Amino acid sequence: MRVIYAGTPEFAVPALQGLMDAGHEIGMVLTQPDRPAGRGMQLKASPVKQLALQHGLRVYQPESLKPPEVQAEIAAVQAEVLIVAAYGLIIPTAVLNFPSRGCYNIHGSLLPRWRGAAPIHRAILAGDAETGVTIMEVVPKLDAGNMVSKWAVPITEADTTQTLHDAISREGARLMVAAMHTLQTTGQLPSEVQDESLVTYAHKLEKSESAIDWTQSAQQLSRQVRAFNPFPVATAQFKEQVCKVWFAQAAEGSGTPGIVIHTQPLQVACGSGVLEIHALQMPGGKRQTAQQFVQGQHVQAGDRFL
Structure with missing residues (x-):
């Protein structure tokens, strides 16, 4: 399928690689603008941008997706699917409506628990017995879309945010590739509504x-x-x-x-x-x-x- 991929940090790298390996056409990679990093504060490309450039993919780095000219660039790709993984920018409803087969996100928790910015951190802090990853439909409300698939992992006394991040990133990529295979071969992707009574929010770490x-x-x-x-x-x-x-x-x-x-x-x-x-x-x-x-x-x- 023709895909727009939106992601920025290391978490989003395995899924982009997995989608390429599965033969999908990546029409555009959306990633955040280069940011100063390191002791010299030199501009540094995001991990997703680095991978995209290695494979000659088109990279687009707007500061916001709200301007009409930015939305026109995205619409011109005529993507079938928009896939999101830790992109970091708000995606307007107009952009969500562009792909003909929908928009899907890799979220690092077992939704509806821990919607928001820091789900892995908050799961550990709360003493949760397990966490995981959810493939979900993207809707305007934060992390509130229907759930397509999940993978769970126990949280042990040896786990850190880093160890869980790596496992969730890897399994999220696998689940997303599997979901896109289902969508491509059957034309639909069954999903489950989130139970709003079970929602918790993973506020950004201070x-x-x-x-x-x-x-x-x-x-x-x-x-x-x-x-x-x-x-x-x-x-x-x-x-x-x-x-x-x-x-x-x-x-x-x-x-x-x-x-x-x-x-x-x-x-x-x-x-x-x-x-x-x-x-x-x-x-x-x-x-x-x-x-x-x-x-x-x-x-x-x-x-x-x-």
Whole structure:
């Protein structure tokens, strides 16, 4: 089929590759404009743009899809399907009406739970037992379209947003390719209406949420650390410096919140339980194992994290 693909970050790369591998014609790739990145703040193409250019695809990067001239460019493609994966821009109703066979999105949660910008992070933070991906129809209301297919995955104590992101991205691509095969061969794509009574919203992460409050339970802090990996990364103050806590898990034990009770392994007391820290990073330094951190910072039992 003739497809317009709208996506920007790494999450959206596997689906674009999968659609090309399946033989679909990618008439246009919509992706956000190049943004400054890195220490030099040089303009950098999105991961989706990089893949598209490698395959000689037409890339279009408007700041907004609202101007009439932008919509005219998109309409001229005469696409049968618009496929969306973490595009990041609002898609006006007029644009949704262009494709003859509809618009479909890869959403990183088991809808109707966790509509919105940060579904993987919020699922971990909430202590959900599982998450997954939903292929859904795109409608003007946020993530409210009918559901075409789903894939679920348990959330373990070893999972971070990064590990779940990678699994969901990969499986979302597989489900979307399968859905497009069904649409192409049968001319229709059965779907299920979302139960509005079960809707929750995954609000965008705020950097202010990254600071660790040691009076919370170790279970909650473990979720916070894992949810904020790889971005924006949970933070704690140690010896008047703000360090990043990359990975940690809850363990049994007790003590005054914030106090180091063991150094091998590195364990810090919480409001209930203790947080066993596995990876940290000091300002200007590289990510370290907990034992490298203990040795480099001369950590002792009784030291305090704030």
